[in-house]
Amino acid sequence: MNRPTLLVSALWLALAATAHAETAADASADANAEANELERIQVTATRSERAIGDVPNTVDVIDRERMETLLVRDLKDLFRYEPGISVGSSFGRFGLGDIRVRGLGGNRVRIQTDGIPVSDAFSIGSFSNANRNFVDLDTLKRVEVVRGPTSSLYGSDALGGVVSFITKDPSDYLEEGKDAYFGFKIGYDSSWDGLFGGATAAFGGERWSGLVAVSHRQGQETENQGEVGGTGSARTQPNPQDLDGRSVLAKLVLETSENQRFKLTVEGNEDDTDTDMLTSRGRQALTGAINDSVIARDHQSRARVSFGHEMDAIDAGFADRLDWQVYRQDSQTTQYTREIRSGLAPPTLRDMREREFDFDQRAYGLQANFGKDFSTGSAQHALSYGLDVSRTETRQKRDGLRTFLVTGATTPVMSPDVFPVRDFPISKTTTAALYVQDEISFADGAFRLIPAVRVDRYELKPQADNIFTEDNPGVALSDISETSVSPKLGAVWHFNEDWSLFGGYSRGFRSPPYNDVNIGFTNAAFGYTAIANPDLKPETSDGLEAGLRFSSAAAYASLSAYYNRYDDFIESMRFIGFNDDGLMVYQSQNIAEAKIYGLEWKAGLELGALSDKWNGWSLRGAAAWSRGEGRGPEEVEVSPGVVEERQVTRNLDTVDPLTATLGIAYDRENWGAELAGRFVGRKDRVSDSSLYQQAGYGVLDLYAHWAFAPGATVNMGVFNLADRKYSEAGDVPLVNGTSTLLDRYTSPGRNFAVSLSVNW
Template sequence: MRLHPLSLALCLALPSIALAEEAPEPGQTAELTRVVVSATRTERVIADVPNTVDVIDRARMDETLTRDLKDLFRYEPGISVTSSFGRFGLGDIRVRGLGGNRVRIQTDGIPVSDAFSIGSFSNANRNFVDLDTLKRVEVVRGPTSSLYGSDALGGVVSFVTKDPSDYLGEGKDSYFGLKFGYESSWSGLFAGATAAARLSERWSAMVAVDHRQGKETENMGRVGGEGAARTRTDPQDRDGRSLLTKLVYEPSATQRFKLTVEGNEDSADTDLLSMRGRQASTGATNRLVTGDDHQTRARVSLAHEMDEVGAWFADSLDWQVYRQDSETTQDTMEVRRTSRGVNERRERQFNFDQRLYGVQANFHKEFETGGARHTLSYGLDVSRAETRQKRDGLVYNLDSGAVSNAMLPDVFPVRDFPISRTTNAALYVQDEIALADDRLRLIPAVRVDRYELKPRADAIFREDNPGLEIADLRKTSVSPKLGAVWHFAGQWSLFGGYSRGFRSPPYNDVNIGFTNRMFGYTAIPNPDLKPETSNGYEAGLRFVGPALSASLSTYYNTYRDFIDSTRFIGFNAEGLQVFQSQNIDDVRIYGVELKSSVDLAALSDAWSGWSLRGAVAWSRGKGRGAEAVEVAPGVIEDRTVTTHLASVDPLTATLGVAYDHADWGAELAGRFVGRKDRLPPVQSGAPAHYRQTPGYAVLDLLAHWDFTPGARFNVGVFNLADRRYFDAGDMPLVTPGSNVVDRFTSPGRNVSMSLALEW
């Protein structure tokens, strides 16, 4: 039986509404009464914010044995995390079908480094946060540039790290905790320690350290050995560690200074067995290919919070200054025999680093005008980043002993864009207007961003791109927003509104530069790129009762001027093909989302301890190119047709049944995903379509046991039935006849466990 997605959503929603009507009196359930900050930059329960927000707290992360981003969003339909076969692992976070640098990811308000990739050997991701250092994750779905500026085109993922106050309370001046764990899917071992102490009446501090190590993440590939036919994952050794320290000074009960030092480091050594053997593209035979990848992030920040300012301009405020350094280094080594019979060793190095400085300040003021109560929030956000990227390499002739930096088509070292300094300065203002005894809330907001790009061509870039003129860029963007929440009948409320998003033209698109005369092409800068923009519309219905909380929403987002990197635009006077980044695509993504939880104990004492939670996300996405393309002299390919977006997930749902006793509990959780049958057509050649990702249903079993005060054991068995399935975001666009699709399968039955001790 095949249900229409909207029918499925209603099937889940109607029983929830019926349960709600049986509730004896108003009350609160956990889901929609959680306090969030990211949605409005003020502390509000989810039921009072005008858009869809997800909150995953520390307790839930521990219950689901969350170790990485894929675990984090495992039970959050509408949010997905991609991963790739081979050495690079996890990819981007997609929110409602939009991912990459179009989603703002931040830690304590500070954005993480950009993602960047080029070719087969260079891929800098944004996976820079150890989730064990977090106390909460908030996700705002849809355009959010009115509060967070550029890159919040598709949404905001906000990581909030732990504080000493999370461990110290009345009569408790010290804390020490240990945590150990194991995950069979990658033979992963991890251990962590956290210590917090009140040093004096005004001073407190905490230190958290974590270490992790393991092997490659398993899949269900059946073909081993060496070469392009291999579908099992390549052997890998992984290692990582993190440090979070905070020193807090409280001159009074209403203000705090926080000094934070945070660092994260990950390494992976990969034996790329799948890249051994004869290479069809070059005719060479690879005898050995290895990858050595290393990434680090370090930040220091000083923050100040005042709860009671008592001034005409603010009742409360917070500000912080920060510096953050992020770097990815990836080394690749190949030993091979060329098609001409020459034995050689090739060593490649890719480096991408970004240094970020910034200051943020937020002010809040409450006042009344007539029958309206206002909460005015305003502030500034100024940041400056310097971004560098370089590829380098050497070729060693193992027969003659000659060494060369020419690894065609490149002569190393090269930069694919000049050293770039970007400065962003922004002001925002938002007013939360409460009317009719707080039953109606209107939230208008606007933010103005000034973006400046100043590239600097050093000797490496100049030598690789002689005579190429690079360009500065200055853009101003205005991002308005209007939201509303109407509590129209007791526990029922309507919410929705409009929000605009934008993304400034990236440095690598504005000033991309390389010329390859051997293969007859060149790439040139484009100083006329326009920012990518979006218009987001959302409306929804919520219910918050003693037994049930539920939220049903629909959204419609349009995106304009998407940037197509290295687009072919014609030929120059030398006869070289010319590529340039250009604004071309218009995209629209729309969908329906339902989320609910039921506390069955509120309905009957016989159901004490039992609860249900579920969610459904259905979405569609289409894009349209702006014009036809000359793919070769005299050959025109029409790309103006509307096509489906591969980044939009199919119908996804989760359902969990949980039982919690005084000192133990268990949950049976199901994940259900429909077939991904809406894919873009193959633009050139045959076949005319890509392989569809099959649908699947997977069951997980989670349990916890507090076997003594201060000691908890968590265990989870994932993919109980050992199903062979593909996460929709993991399978790239491959033809139906591909014989290596098993590479992209998820792990089979696997076990995770952790032991936490605290004093």
């Protein structure tokens, strides 16, 4: 238990330095804007524009300028220096996918773009993996992360937190007296031999304004530090890949008055990946066949159109301000795999196996938010309320064809499947929610009390088409209707001009997923079947958080402690016994509970406030320490040959070890540089002592930027300066500690990136 003590000690050392800085010479306004993260404006945590220092949650904001400085190209780059947030990736084919917040990830974290949730993740088997990496970061002006349960404002899937992507607007580029803007960017990243480029154009008039942003990227597989090449399962070097992606963002804004505007948004993003699966070649252990060739082609796309209306000042008794939007969003993942096999007896069985996986979601929705300010006695109220209605249709299908190359005969049978199949029926989900939140200010704003509650109605209606019915004869489907109430109570107390306390309680939930309620498989030949579970309950959480903040003209610091308890976790396809036909029966059930707790620290200091000799120098750092335990039924051998089911408590493998970052930067008017370090402790708490426990590591990165002409800037970065061999926590699956394949999951060695941005 000494690590939390070390973090607390580090915080108080930082606070002592910031308190000394407060008594030094006043920093300039520009320096304060750079140094003080707590003054950044966010909208996600309270659905209103508030400085981070005025909200009762831990919130991270990464703006466009910071993304440019850090040469952010993907989700890993985005959260590289945000301890407590990690991004997982898979080796060999599917790449980036999962965002974990405080140890919880997958569909338990809400990811949204301009308030619209992105598609779900879904994976089944080694040929099918639909992730949630649907957003081109070049189209964003800001990213906000609210850590911890946030269902009181965002409903289901905000069990672990919210990651909110906010896209660019014309007003971000059109300054006073400027009615046109054009800019472009080109760049290169050596870690994936990637080239990227984009262009942005904005225009404006008295009432109309618009924006168009396009981008393109192409490259190869991301490097690791594996040393074993060749073909077969022993390969640790990455499989060869060709990557190609593009995106477009277009907005048209009509401002009918100073306080009213209408906005039409069209957005599209797609990525294609071709992979030569060298790791899948060679003799297959289960069948004895030899894979002569395995080729994979993956396509992912998302398109949305939305129309919104904003009014900043209205003379109405029910609201002072409002905004609403309607939207449609289509997301699709298609993955094709082709295997050519030989080594079979008789030789006429030499075959080509083609598999195709398709997962798509189509969503329609309406969101409306209202705000009203009023007073009751000496208390000031900022009331927010609204509704969120959406309808989503989810379809998933696996198809396949086996062709015997000697005879030319074909069959859709590839044991245990007879294609096409659906692993769950076509599912339509409808959600309708109402929320209300009141920000109550006392003592001229020194104390803020923030109660909130949201009521969600969730309905699931499955549809059994011919594909599902033929593959699952006699399987009964279940509808789901659930109502969930999510309360929240937060508080912020500015007990001093520079110091404040914050904290509160929040409730989270996640509705039973369609693919858990109605599992679709029956295979008599292999002796198993699955049944629906109409009695599944929502997963829930109760979260407590408290913290201390310091904020001055020269420095900021924040320390928070949290405790989250999760109940009724759903285990998919759990074995529950045998039916009357002797088949093993599987069913999704609420069986597990978990708790995750920890400490998070973040601080920054403008050194020029201590002495004029340090003008331009600044420090920033962050750290996260956490622990997680899960409890659920497991079969335990209590004596030789005797097995009982008991409740077992184990460490959660998704919780990261102690992580910290520290950076020192020097900035002048036209150029600057930053040395940033990432430090991770050993992952010594795993669910099973036989699993691989990652070693601790430290990595240094160096950044520089130079505005060499008006509107022209070069950004450069060198990563892993010391060429360390290490693996990030989210990249290593649950593998045995003696595995010979651990080098597969290593991060790139020393690499660099550079970009050139020009605008006028």
